[in-house]
Amino acid sequence: MIQDATVVILAGGQGTRMKSRMPKVLHRAGGKALVEHAIDTAKGVAPPDRIFVVVGYQADAVRAVAEAAGVGSIHQKEQLGTGHAVLCGEDQLAGLGGLLIVLNGDCPMIQPETVAGLVDLYRKTGAGAAMITTDLDDATGYGRIIRQENGDVQAILEHKAATPEQLLVREINAGFYCFEAAAFWKHVHELRTDNPAGEYYLTDMIAILLKAGHRVTALKVADSSELLGINNRVELAAVDKIMRDRKVRQLMLDGVTIERPETVTIDQDVRIGMDSVIGPFSQITGNTVIGENCRVGASTIIDNSVLGDHVEIFPFSMISASQVEARAHVGPFARMRMGAHLEEGAHIGNFVELKKTQLGAGSKSMHFAYLGDSTIGSKVNIGAGTITCNYDGRNKHQTHIGDGVFVGSNSTLVAPLEIGNGAYIAAGSVITLPVPAKTLAIGRARQVIKEGWTPKQ
Numbered sequence: 352m353i354q355d356a357t358v359v360i361l362a363g364g365q366g367t368r369m370k371s372r373m374p375k376v377l378h379r380a381g382g383k384a385l386v387e388h389a390i391d392t393a394k395g396v397a398p399p400d401r402i403f404v405v406v407g408y409q410a411d412a413v414r415a416v417a418e419a420a421g422v423g424s425i426h427q428k429e430q431l432g433t434g435h436a437v438l439c440g441e442d443q444l445a446g447l448g449g450l451l452i453v454l455n456g457d458c459p460m461i462q463p464e465t466v467a468g469l470v471d472l473y474r475k476t477g478a479g480a481a482m483i484t485t486d487l488d489d490a491t492g493y494g495r496i497i498r499q500e501n502g503d504v505q506a507i508l509e510h511k512a513a514t515p516e517q518l519l520v521r522e523i524n525a526g527f528y529c530f531e532a533a534a535f536w537k538h539v540h541e542l543r544t545d546n547p548a549g550e551y552y553l554t555d556m557i558a559i560l561l562k563a564g565h566r567v568t569a570l571k572v573a574d575s576s577e578l579l580g581i582n583n584r585v586e587l588a589a590v591d592k593i594m595r596d597r598k599v600r601q602l603m604l605d606g607v608t609i610e611r612p613e614t615v616t617i618d619q620d621v622r623i624g625m626d627s628v629i630g631p632f633s634q635i636t637g638n639t640v641i642g643e644n645c646r647v648g649a650s651t652i653i654d655n656s657v658l659g660d661h662v663e664i665f666p667f668s669m670i671s672a673s674q675v676e677a678r679a680h681v682g683p684f685a686r687m688r689m690g691a692h693l694e695e696g697a698h699i700g701n702f703v704e705l706k707k708t709q710l711g712a713g714s715k716s717m718h719f720a721y722l723g724d725s726t727i728g729s730k731v732n733i734g735a736g737t738i739t740c741n742y743d744g745r746n747k748h749q750t751h752i753g754d755g756v757f758v759g760s761n762s763t764l765v766a767p768l769e770i771g772n773g774a775y776i777a778a779g780s781v782i783t784l785p786v787p788a789k790t791l792a793i794g795r796a797r798q799v800i801k802e803g804w805t806p807k808q
């Protein structure tokens with residue numbers, strides 16, 4: 352952590368090459384918005400109250416992400432270029448002193464250690480500015496680095512402004528800079544728009560600082576994958592794939608078995624315990640935490656949920672914003688959502704849906720059921736085809752089922768409803784009145800037998 356560093360993340364542009372109504376920096380890779388990745392990196396470098404995201408195109412939407420992450424924002428009303436983007440922060444930042452680090456918001460792979468390396472170089476060389484570069488086989492679109500004889504940087508030439516000869520240069524500007532804040536704010540007003548795009552280029556600060564007598568040095572990074580910038584959806588998919596591959600690789604190295612790892616999608620913040628097994632085509636996203644010795648069956652989707660140890664999820668299940676305690680079983684083809692909760696050892700089977708429902712320890716609902724807005728005690732058996740009728744067309748109502756209740760198959764439980772401990776519901780019942788503990792409730796028409804009826808037909 353560098354206490355006197357201010358980080359500005361450039362995220363004000365529209366990103367026209369994305370062909371999207373959404374700002375480019377809100378597109379997601381590895382399960383996070385591009386700007387969130389940049390904020391994560393910034394947090395590894397500077398204190399959060401010295402991190403600022405430049406917002407412009409759809410400013411409110413991007414600012415909301417910055418606020419949620421606990422960092423500040425700078426409003427760039429009109430997008431007049433990357434130099435103008437930083438300039439818009441003058442009132443907020445010019446008094447802060449120390450270092451000014453600028454990160455492109457569309458380069459989500461950059462790691463804090465690499466930015467720290469940039470700062471080291473800046474300090475060691477006593478430069479007024481330092482930047483990160485790399486060699487690319489195809490440098491199309493990037494700013495090219497022109498070096499001086501002593502190896503220092505002489506200028507950055509934007510693709511559009513470079514001569515055919517300069518375009519042969521393979522060393523590119525990655526979009527990460529460290530400036531001496533005082534020098535930057537002293538000279539930033541010298542930026543002009545006399546370039547093919549008519550923009551205030553941040554990259555022109557290099558030549559400006561050189562002219563003012565400062566050294567400009569560059570950290571050339573060998574692994575260019577960390578510096579990939581995203582300008583279109585093909586590049587977005589490429590970066591997403593790299594991030595996903597790294598995540599599953601790390602999980603495997605940490606003791607998680609992943610079957611056919613190239614088919615699974617696991618977000619960066621997901622945690623999975625040792626000896627758990629993840630089946631092919633699973634998607635595990637958001638802040639999901641999975642315990643040890645679990646099994647997640649093929650093609651299962653788990654989002655923002657918590658699973659204890661020894662949990663078994665059979666294939667094709669979908670679990671979101673829910674909790675599954677140790678030794679519980681789910682699926683195949685089951686759905687849990689909106690705060691559904693299976694207590695220890697509870698089982699739900701095929702085509703069972705739980706919404707805002709808690710199923711107590713050791714309770715079972717094995718086939719075809721909808722259980723919504725309910726609390727269900729321990730050791731309860733919910734028969735096949737049971738439905739909690741929780742919605743009357745206007746309002747949702749609660750169902751409370753005590754411990755040890757037996758609900759016969761195809762029961763219709765009309766909420767609001769209380770069923771006491773140990774009660775027994777006869778199969779095929781429509782239950783509309785409270786059922787006291789330890790009673791049998793039968794709510795169905797009595798069977799009638801008509802003798803000699805068939806021959807008459």
Ligand code: UD1
Pocket residue numbers: 361362363364365366376405407427429430431432433434435436455456457458492493494495507509523524525526552553554580582
């Ligand atoms: C920029 C660099 C280029 C470098 C490349 C690396 C400039 C002039 N060029 O080019 O040298 O090789 O990044 O990826 O800086 N933004 C704003 N406000 C604006 C314009 C842009 O906040 O007015 C933000 C964008 O949202 C984006 C970032 O700045 O996150 C970079 O902008 P982009 O247009 O993608 O720059 P490049 O053309 O890629």
Ligand code: CA
Pocket residue numbers: 457580581582
């Ligand atoms: Ca870019």
